[in-house]
Amino acid sequence: xxxxxxxxxxxxxxxxxxxxxxxxxxxxxxxxxxxxxxxxxxxxxxxxxxxxxxxxxxxxxxxxxxxxxxxxxxxxxxxxxxxxxxxxxxxxxxxxxxxxxxxxxxxxxxxxxx
Amino acid sequence: xxxxxxxxxxxxxxxxxxxxxxxxxxxxxxxxxxxxxxxxxxxxxxxxxxxxxxxxxxxxxxxxxxxxxxxxxxxxxxxxxxxxxxxxxxxxxxxxxxxxxxxxxxxxxxxxxx
Numbered sequence: 546x547x548x549x550x551x552x553x554x555x556x557x558x559x560x561x562x563x564x565x566x567x568x569x570x571x572x573x574x575x576x577x578x579x580x581x582x583x584x585x586x587x588x589x590x591x592x593x594x595x596x597x598x599x600x601x602x603x604x605x606x607x608x609x610x611x612x613x614x615x616x617x618x619x620x621x622x623x624x625x626x627x628x629x630x631x632x633x634x635x636x637x638x639x640x641x642x643x644x645x646x647x648x649x650x651x652x653x654x655x656x657x658x659x
Numbered sequence: 660x661x662x663x664x665x666x667x668x669x670x671x672x673x674x675x676x677x678x679x680x681x682x683x684x685x686x687x688x689x690x691x692x693x694x695x696x697x698x699x700x701x702x703x704x705x706x707x708x709x710x711x712x713x714x715x716x717x718x719x720x721x722x723x724x725x726x727x728x729x730x731x732x733x734x735x736x737x738x739x740x741x742x743x744x745x746x747x748x749x750x751x752x753x754x755x756x757x758x759x760x761x762x763x764x765x766x767x768x769x770x771x772x773x
Contacts, residue, residue, distance in 0.1 A: 549702075578760050587746075587763040588703060601760055635702055637761075647693075648761055650702035 547571055549651035551636050557657045558626050566621040566654045570638030576600065577619040578648060579611055580635040588635060594619060595641055606630075626658045663747045668768040671741075677734040679767050681747030684728040691750045692723060693761060694732045696743040696769075703746070703763075706732065737771045744768050 550569040558564050570577050576595045580588040590603035594613035605611075608626075613619045623630060637650040664682040671677040683692060693708040707714055707721045709730070714721045720733040734741055746766035751759050 587765065588697075590760050590762060593760055603760075633700060637703075647705055647708065649705055650695075652702045653700075 549636055549638050549649055551634075551651040551654050553654060554652070555655045555657075557659060559659055560626055560628065562626050562658075563622065563624045564626060564656060565623070566634055566636075566656070568619045568621070568636030568638075568651065570617050570619070570636075571649055574638035574640050574649075575617065576639045576641045576646075577613050577617070578637040578639075579605075579619070579621050580637065580650075582633045582635065582653075583629075584632070591621070623656070628658050631656060631658045663749055663764055665745070665747050665765065665767045667765065668770070670770050670772055671734075671737045673739060673771050673773050674736055677732075677737040677741065677769060677771070679732040679734075679745050679747075679769065680729065681732070682729045683747070683749050686727050686749055687751075688727075689752050692721070692727075692730050693748045693750055694719070694721065695746045695748065695761065695763075696741075697746070697766075698740075698743040703761075706745075708750075737769075739771050739773065742769060742771045 552567045578593040579591040582588040591605040592611050593601040597613045609623050611621045633653045635650050635653045637648045639646045639648040694706040695703040697703045707719050709721045723730045744766040748761045
């Protein structure tokens with residue numbers, strides 16, 4: 546079965562640069578979620594989109610922005626990168642309006658800021 | 660959101676059943692119990708979920724007490740590949756329909772021992 550696809554899998558950026566992560570949800574899924582997992586930490590929710598509209602917002606820095614496009618893929622844009630942004634970023638997707646709507650996660654994108 | 664409490668770590672002998680407990684004493688009637696696991700630095704993997712009844716799938720069984728204040732995830736024959744952090748999560752219905760994001764707390768680090 547198709548899973549959530551994230552790209553790139555690994556990314557190295559310098560401080561103050563910009564990075565963009567892409568997420569392709571499971572086909573027919575209408576909701577996308579972004580999570581950040583720092584070293585030794587549990588995944589933290591950043592933001593979610595349902596039908597291309599922001600549906601929920603967590604601890605996402607103002608330097609970060611995200612959107613969901615008409616084909617339901619999503620991009621997380623991170624600007625003015627800081628060393629502390631180095632983390633594993635997960636995208637997840639679900640089909641919202643079904644009972645329980647299970648969320649499925651991608652394998653993540655490793656961002657290293659040097 | 661209903662909070663969950665899990666033991667920080669557990670060991671299990673390979674081939675034996677692993678029973679992972681979770682307390683969620685403040686759960687509401689329409690909140691689902693979900694279990695995910697995360698093998699080191701991989702994307703969180705959905706295992707199973709339930710509302711009131713016990714559930715079983717190819718990976719595990721979920722036993723929910725009658726008062727729904729606690730549950731147990733059972734891996735019937737643990738293997739070394741089941742070594743991971745296991746998260747018990749209660750999901751809250753969203754006002755816009757469907758259910759909200761999953762919020763990761765402190766899970767149980769399961770170590771399967773040869």
